[in-house]
Amino acid sequence: MDLNPTPEQQAIAESVRRWAREHARPEALLRWERLPRGIDDRSWEQCANLGWFALCVPPERGGAGLALPEVAMWFSEAARGLVPLSVTNAVRGAHALAVIDPEAEELSAVAKGEAVVAVAVAEEHDRRPKLGRTRLERRGTDWVVSGEKWYVGNGTLATDHLLAAWSDEGLAWCLVDARNVRVEPLRTFDGERQARAVYDNVPVRRVLVAGRLADERTQRWAREQQAFALVEMAGIMDAVIERTVAYVKEREQFGQKIGVFQAVQHQVADMGIAYTASRHLAWQAVTRLAAGTAGGWELSVAAAFVAQACKRVTQTAHHLHGGAGYVVEHPLHFYSERAVTLCVRYAPEATALDAVAAYWLEGPGQPAS
Incomplete structure (x- = not known):
């Protein structure tokens, strides 16, 4: 196994290190902790312009479509350089949506940093999707979801919730508009923007995948x-x-x-x-x-x-x-x-x-x- 980084991985690492040296200084991190997003708008835009939110997004949706090792290199350097957790979780959300539904139209806005996906999986006493109590049900021609999720990263600032729920076909993933979700901020050990998300017959924008797939x-x-x-x-x-x-x-x-x-x-x-x-x-x-x-x-x-x-x-x-x-x-x-x-x-x-x-x-x- 060759642990030496490829030229592309080296370029990713240097990009993150340069940004972190210039922007993620301790005084900035302390200042950002007091902001709702955990980072100021200008710095968020810089991250978007660097292509960080597009790393996992397929090229067909305006992303870079990088392979797993290259994306992993970004995560390693982001942690090393103390890139704000709201940015890290936004990249995690983009990755999750790209894996669950690589053709999702929302990925285009996610790649630009204009939309943020919060991944809602864990429940209060269980983190395993298949043991959750959140239900996806059909109401006429539409779908609704009911239940609650805990420890939702970026839950207070997301535009979309990527939600794991139980349906008649088994495990299902769906997208809901964050504006229809009641979120309650949770106090966290490291300042991460987590939330408890309550879905009370929330209309589902789209069921992405269900069953064996x-x-x-x-x-x-x-x-x-x-x-x-x-x-x-x-x-x-x-x-x-x-x-x-x-x-x-x-x-x-x-x-x-x-x-x-x-x-x-x-x-x-x-x-x-x-x-x-x-x-x-x-x-x-x-x-x-x-x-x-x-x-x-x-x-x-x-x-x-x-x-x-x-x-x-x-x-x-x-x-x-x-x-x-x-x-x-x-x-x-x-x-x-x-x-x-x-x-x-x-x-x-x-x-x-x-x-x-x-x-x-x-x-x-x-x-x-």
């Missing part, structure tokens, strides 16, 4: 979303280690740089080992998904290791920074908050370990993710 596309969407989260965590670890190494080289204690102390060196070495292993596992999962050779266990193994490694790395970084790492003006807390949120939402340890155990104890024929 919906199951297949849902599985693809879920796997790719988890892969994006894993490379995001690798990007977080890369940034955190870079900042920590620079800090221990300049911070003095007992008349010398703390980086000369063996105890500090050991902790930095452990951070580097965790990051290197995580990077290999995350990108192995991405490349095998893209090539269609994933056996099912790669994502589970990566999720079990990378998520916990990311939390350990950020915690160690706080320890080595001392009090400096805990002030809001320092960017370190943004990384640790995102690390915890990504772990909980996309890579819960227990679920991943169960899948790994099933693979090894029950045989490769068992589903592992």
